[in-house]
Amino acid sequence: MHAVAIDDPALETLLLPFVQGLLPWPQEGGALFLRARDGWPLHQRPLPGLVCEQSFKPDADALQRAGLTLVKPDDEARYPLVLVLPPRQRDEARALYARAVERVAPGGRIVACVSNNEGARSAQDDLRKLAGAVGDLTKNKCRVFWTAPLHVADSAASLDTALQAQWRKLDAPRRIAGDRFTSRPGVFAWDRIDPASALLVEQLPADLAGAAADLGAGFGYLSVELLARCPGITALDLYEAEERALDLARINLGAVETPATLGFHWHDVTAGLPKQYDVIISNPPFHTQGRADRPDIGRRFIAVAAEALKPGGRLWLVANRHLPYESVLTDSFGSVRTVAQNDGFKIIEAVKALPAKPAPKVKPFNRGELRRQSR
Numbered sequence: 001m002h003a004v005a006i007d008d009p010a011l012e013t014l015l016l017p018f019v020q021g022l023l024p025w026p027q028e029g030g031a032l033f034l035r036a037r038d039g040w041p042l043h044q045r046p047l048p049g050l051v052c053e054q055s056f057k058p059d060a061d062a063l064q065r066a067g068l069t070l071v072k073p074d075d076e077a078r079y080p081l082v083l084v085l086p087p088r089q090r091d092e093a094r095a096l097y098a099r100a101v102e103r104v105a106p107g108g109r110i111v112a113c114v115s116n117n118e119g120a121r122s123a124q125d126d127l128r129k130l131a132g133a134v135g136d137l138t139k140n141k142c143r144v145f146w147t148a149p150l151h152v153a154d155s156a157a158s159l160d161t162a163l164q165a166q167w168r169k170l171d172a173p174r175r176i177a178g179d180r181f182t183s184r185p186g187v188f189a190w191d192r193i194d195p196a197s198a199l200l201v202e203q204l205p206a207d208l209a210g211a212a213a214d215l216g217a218g219f220g221y222l223s224v225e226l227l228a229r230c231p232g233i234t235a236l237d238l239y240e241a242e243e244r245a246l247d248l249a250r251i252n253l254g255a256v257e258t259p260a261t262l263g264f265h266w267h268d269v270t271a272g273l274p275k276q277y278d279v280i281i282s283n284p285p286f287h288t289q290g291r292a293d294r295p296d297i298g299r300r301f302i303a304v305a306a307e308a309l310k311p312g313g314r315l316w317l318v319a320n321r322h323l324p325y326e327s328v329l330t331d332s333f334g335s336v337r338t339v340a341q342n343d344g345f346k347i348i349e350a351v352k353a354l355p356a357k358p359a360p361k362v363k364p365f366n367r368g369e370l371r372r373q374s375r
Helices: 009-014 057-065 090-103 120-131 161-168 195-203 221-229 243-254 295-308 326-332 367-374
Strands: 031-034 050-053 079-084 104-115 134-139 142-147 174-176 181-183 209-215 232-240 261-266 277-282 309-320 335-342 345-351
Touching: 009 104, 009 134, 009 142, 031 090, 079 090, 090 104, 090 120, 090 161, 104 120, 120 134, 120 142, 120 161, 181 243, 195 221, 195 309, 195 335, 195 345, 209 221, 209 295, 221 232, 221 243, 221 277, 232 243, 243 261, 277 295, 295 309, 295 326, 295 345, 326 335, 326 345
Parallel strands: 031 050, 031 079, 079 104, 209 232, 209 277, 232 261, 277 309
Antiparallel strands: 104 142, 134 142, 174 181, 309 345, 335 345
């Protein structure tokens, strides 16, 4: 299957050492790609034995559509090559480096790449602290860097095993928000209650009832509050694209006593929803890997919510005030109102239009009756 030709400078640069012959691709044993993304650089030349790990559903789906093999994080196989596209959050990235060391076979290498505007030099320094001297190459406003062969069983090797053990714990789940929730570095607003979500919770009316969905549920804060404030909710489905966040939501909702039926879905909301709902709540994402706004993602969340709501169903949404969602809201819903605006955020309620009532039947025209009435 052909990959979509998407410009991904970090992915292209990650593979440059192999394209330019600076590093050999393993002849046997394969390679593990952590935080993998699909793109044309993965298909320009054979990469025998490549397997990919990705917890973000849209990227995982794209990898599968391209015919690449996915493995789960609990896979313990070791590989002579581990490729890494480190995430932006530094604790999560350091933990990923430590896990890469766990997964590299004796004598294998770790190769990573970061764009310059996302801290490439700091990321390279981190890998050097952990694994010793690294080679590097810069191109496409990115930096790719790689370790020397790592002999992980050799106590004389440059690998800092004490630092590896320390970093391995950096993204471990822990309690936050006064011990109310379990979270971990790398998920959205991981160490606090997001102020936009908190504002939405303050405005939720108690009369929301029936089957509900939380789109982009994160670690489950909105869902926990919805159940606490709206006793009429009979079922609640959480949809979240980041599997690491969804695992946390399972923990946090598992501590809630509720008669509602709960469902947890590792799902790309932009692909649509499989069910219909009376209520949908959402703090939709508006960016992906980069820093730039992606209001098209939020607009798609709104359009999907409109498709999935039953007639008369209600969407409660929070968004940054500057994001241009009004046109898709008015096009998709029967009524839209701004409930509150505060601290740069807006709370919106949108109600799905009821189907038009059929016009009343008209009696057939009867000329005889008309003549009687005119006498």
